[in-house]
Amino acid sequence: MPTHTYLCPHHGDFDVSVPFGKEVPKLDACPARTRRAAPEGRWMATCYAPSPWQPPTGVSFKIT
Numbered sequence: 737m738p739t740h741t742y743l744c745p746h747h748g749d750f751d752v753s754v755p756f757g758k759e760v761p762k763l764d765a766c767p768a769r770t771r772r773a774a775p776e777g778r779w780m781a782t783c784y785a786p787s788p789w790q791p792p793t794g795v796s797f798k799i800t
């Protein structure tokens with residue numbers, strides 16, 4: 737499955753697998769888990785920040 741890179745404004749880049757034949761979205765939600773303060777303590781939440789798709793560059797391609 738090909739992977740595509742997205743750039744979260746808070747967590748940096750992350751990879752998303754997109755099945756063949758499926759359109760690659762230009763924005764995706766960041767899957768990073770983030771800590772947030774809450775009155776009853778700390779809890780984990782998912783970032784979900786809209787992250788723009790990063791076009792692949794020749795340098796980042798590695799075929800081994």
Ligand SMILES: [Zn+2]
Nearest residue numbers: 744747766783
């Ligand atoms: Zn994020």
